[in-house]
Amino acid sequence: MTQVFPARGLARPPRPGEAVIKAFLFSCAAFSILTTAGIVLILGKETFSFFKEVSIVEFLTGSLWQPAIGKFGILPLASATLVTSLIAMAVALPLGLMVAVYLSEYAPWGVRQFLKPALEVLAGIPTVVYGYFALSTVTPLLRGMIGQDRLQVYNMLSAGLVMGILILPLIASMCEDALSAVPRTMREAAYATGATKLEVTTQVVVPAAFSGLAAAFILGLSRAVGETMIVALAAGAGPNLTLNPLKSAETMTGHIVRISGGDLSYDTIDYSSLFAIAATLFVITMILNLISRRIVGKRREVYE
Amino acid sequence: MNGVHAENLGARKARATRWGTAFLVATAISVLFLVILVLSIVSQSFGYVLVTSEVDPASLAREGVALEGQEAPALVETLKEGLTRRHLATLEEAKPLDSRSREELLGLVMTEIVQERPARTWTLAQSVLQRKAIMDFRNSDFPDGRLYFRSWLRASLLTNPQSSSALDSGLRGAAIGSLATILLTLLIAFPLGVAAAIWLEEYAADNAVNRFIQLNIYNLSGVPSIIYGMLGLAVFVRWLEPLTSGVLFGAAEKGAASGRTILSASLTLALLVLPVIIINSQEALRAVPQSLRKAGLALGATKWQTIWHHVLPASADRILTGTVLAISRALGETAPLVVVGASTFLTIDPVSPFSRFTTLPIQIYQWTSRPQGEFKNLAAAAILVLLVLLLTLNATAIILRNRFSARRRTNT
Numbered sequence: 001m002t003q004v005f006p007a008r009g010l011a012r013p014p015r016p017g018e019a020v021i022k023a024f025l026f027s028c029a030a031f032s033i034l035t036t037a038g039i040v041l042i043l044g045k046e047t048f049s050f051f052k053e054v055s056i057v058e059f060l061t062g063s064l065w066q067p068a069i070g071k072f073g074i075l076p077l078a079s080a081t082l083v084t085s086l087i088a089m090a091v092a093l094p095l096g097l098m099v100a101v102y103l104s105e106y107a108p109w110g111v112r113q114f115l116k117p118a119l120e121v122l123a124g125i126p127t128v129v130y131g132y133f134a135l136s137t138v139t140p141l142l143r144g145m146i147g148q149d150r151l152q153v154y155n156m157l158s159a160g161l162v163m164g165i166l167i168l169p170l171i172a173s174m175c176e177d178a179l180s181a182v183p184r185t186m187r188e189a190a191y192a193t194g195a196t197k198l199e200v201t202t203q204v205v206v207p208a209a210f211s212g213l214a215a216a217f218i219l220g221l222s223r224a225v226g227e228t229m230i231v232a233l234a235a236g237a238g239p240n241l242t243l244n245p246l247k248s249a250e251t252m253t254g255h256i257v258r259i260s261g262g263d264l265s266y267d268t269i270d271y272s273s274l275f276a277i278a279a280t281l282f283v284i285t286m287i288l289n290l291i292s293r294r295i296v297g298k299r300r301e302v303y304e
Numbered sequence: 305m306n307g308v309h310a311e312n313l314g315a316r317k318a319r320a321t322r323w324g325t326a327f328l329v330a331t332a333i334s335v336l337f338l339v340i341l342v343l344s345i346v347s348q349s350f351g352y353v354l355v356t357s358e359v360d361p362a363s364l365a366r367e368g369v370a371l372e373g374q375e376a377p378a379l380v381e382t383l384k385e386g387l388t389r390r391h392l393a394t395l396e397e398a399k400p401l402d403s404r405s406r407e408e409l410l411g412l413v414m415t416e417i418v419q420e421r422p423a424r425t426w427t428l429a430q431s432v433l434q435r436k437a438i439m440d441f442r443n444s445d446f447p448d449g450r451l452y453f454r455s456w457l458r459a460s461l462l463t464n465p466q467s468s469s470a471l472d473s474g475l476r477g478a479a480i481g482s483l484a485t486i487l488l489t490l491l492i493a494f495p496l497g498v499a500a501a502i503w504l505e506e507y508a509a510d511n512a513v514n515r516f517i518q519l520n521i522y523n524l525s526g527v528p529s530i531i532y533g534m535l536g537l538a539v540f541v542r543w544l545e546p547l548t549s550g551v552l553f554g555a556a557e558k559g560a561a562s563g564r565t566i567l568s569a570s571l572t573l574a575l576l577v578l579p580v581i582i583i584n585s586q587e588a589l590r591a592v593p594q595s596l597r598k599a600g601l602a603l604g605a606t607k608w609q610t611i612w613h614h615v616l617p618a619s620a621d622r623i624l625t626g627t628v629l630a631i632s633r634a635l636g637e638t639a640p641l642v643v644v645g646a647s648t649f650l651t652i653d654p655v656s657p658f659s660r661f662t663t664l665p666i667q668i669y670q671w672t673s674r675p676q677g678e679f680k681n682l683a684a685a686a687i688l689v690l691l692v693l694l695l696t697l698n699a700t701a702i703i704l705r706n707r708f709s710a711r712r713r714t715n716t
Binding site for chain 1: 514
């Protein structure tokens with residue numbers, strides 16, 4: 001005789017707990033929006049109260065930053081950020097691209113296996129270590145070469161150069177990814193027409209990977225603009241409107257760190273002025289990051 | 305074939321070789337930077353030190369026994385003779401002299417009576433290459449000075465608290481602060497980050513909300529760290545002060561009743577590394593083959609059961625590696641913690657999340673920015689400690705990953 005089982009749905013038993021888990025997971029993901037909102041609100045609020053005291057025109061065009069006498073022109077800080085970032089890019093851009101080309105097109109497998117992790121180690125060293133390196137090794141070296149009286153103890157040149165070394169692995173690694181992503185068939189087609197390795201690289205691979213390379217450069221620039229510890233230690237402690245890299249000048253990030261590291265009282269204009277600088281920094285890096293992502297997005301559409 | 309092409313080909317090949325060499329040289333230069341960086345820091349961590357002292361230690365010998373060989377009672381006598389009564393009283397109050405160990409007493413004699421001060425320091429490279437010039441310098445400029453070879457990286461660097469003298473200043477408070485901050489950061493950011501990654505990879509439908517969250521996370525990962533410091537200052541230090549200072553729990557520490565605590569630092573760092581942990585964990589989840597999920601679901605497991613019992617174990621190694629990398633970034637962060645308000649001079653150890661704090665990178669920053677040369681040597685030794693710690697972390701990540709993948713192989 002066949003045994004008759006009580007009728008029972010074959011559907012999964014309900015597990016109401018799963019809905020709770022799902023809600024929890026979503027709230028964790030949505031938390032990131034809270035972070036962004038927090039940044040925007042905090043920066044916005046303090047910047048707003050800052051602009052009640054100082055006009056936005058004066059802030060953006062003033063050539064003197066001296067909170068003690070109520071002068072809040074961001075140009076001296078911005079110019080120092082510009083100079084150090086440009087020097088950094090002048091080091092990191094060509095070197096990073098060449099390293100990437102070597103790794104992706106020239107390096108034998110064993111060398112590549114060793115060099116990629118080495119670059120990652122370089123990228124993992126804390127920036128304060130680079131700051132120490134700039135101040136205690138690179139600056140004395142440069143002063144020996146250029147002249148003690150021409151190069152100040154704190155100077156933008158040394159800070160910029162070391163910042164270039166800091167960004168180099170980032171750019172090299174991103175560029176290498178872009179170059180390796182170029183389909184092999186394109187290279188082989190070029191070789192088949194009799195091109196040399198250099199011609200394949202410069203006339204086929206690099207143009208094909210161009211958007212990826214551009215994205216890497218822009219991201220590197222964004223890193224340079226936001227970099228803090230190197231400039232705080234080596235570039236100087238005092239706003240100075242100059243484009244001369246041999247002089248000392250304080251960048252936007254350097255100023256924030258120096259002032260907030262001291263005795264800073266809340267609800268003063270000094271306090272809110274730091275947030276106005278931070279807001280400027282945030283907008284600049286955000287624009288650069290968005291451009292970089294936009295370029296990468298375009299490339300994906302073309303190749304995949 | 306005509307000659308023009310043949311010549312052309314030769315020139316083209318020559319140019320290709322030249323540039324090939326250039327690419328190689330550029331790479332070599334980049335590696336050279338790493339080598340110079342490490343060598344210069346090692347070189348600054350060891351070397352000759354020339355110290356001068358207020359009182360010659362040799363004059364403190366008792367009954368023919370040199371200062372270093374004296375027992376505790378003799379050292380107490382020396383202290384009583386050498387210091388003012390008021391000074392002695394403060395020392396007694398801190399800890400009775402009779403109950404102090406011989407080493408502590410010897411340390412006291414050295415700092416309070418002998419008062420050694422470094423007059424000048426040299427790097428390892430200088431100590432080796434210009435040994436004679438250094439000796440001559442001492443003989444001509446500091447005939448009374450004591451010249452000795454010092455490793456700034458020493459046990460007392462880890463065990464001593466901060467001090468105003470570079471010779472016996474240590475990293476104790478900073479090391480404890482760093483470990484506590486990192487641990488708390490990990491506790492906050494790891495569950496949040498992995499949960500967010502699970503949502504985005506496993507549950508999220510491709511709609512506007514989820515795309516926005518994803519884009520937002522990418523953008524957050526590119527925000528300069530100092531901005532997070534400003535956020536931490538405004539939100540955790542000021543706005544949530546009752547919480548982060550511990551007042552809310554009645555756990556606030558004396559003299560620390562402000563939000564500039566380990567908790568604030570950890571919360572700030574957690575926000576900073578969260579996008580990195582999410583992105584790394586997402587990549588880890590994406591690497592799990594789709595067939596695994598389908599097999600789980602086909603056997604009647606619910607979505608969460610599949611994720612919990614199959615997808616997560618299968619991706620645990622990558623998630624952990626990604627997290628350790630993110631945490632080692634947090635360990636090296638300096639700027640946001642300066643903004644959040646690390647203490648500039650802290651001689652007592654942090655004991656709770658509501659203690660004032662300092663960390664290894666902050667200590668390095670402060671020592672580096674001091675004008676005296678000997679603090680640069682101290683900073684170099686501290687950098688070595690930090691780098692060793694970071695290397696250990698990364699090595700742990702690799703070992704963890706290997707162990708996990710080995711276990712998975714035996715399971716299947």
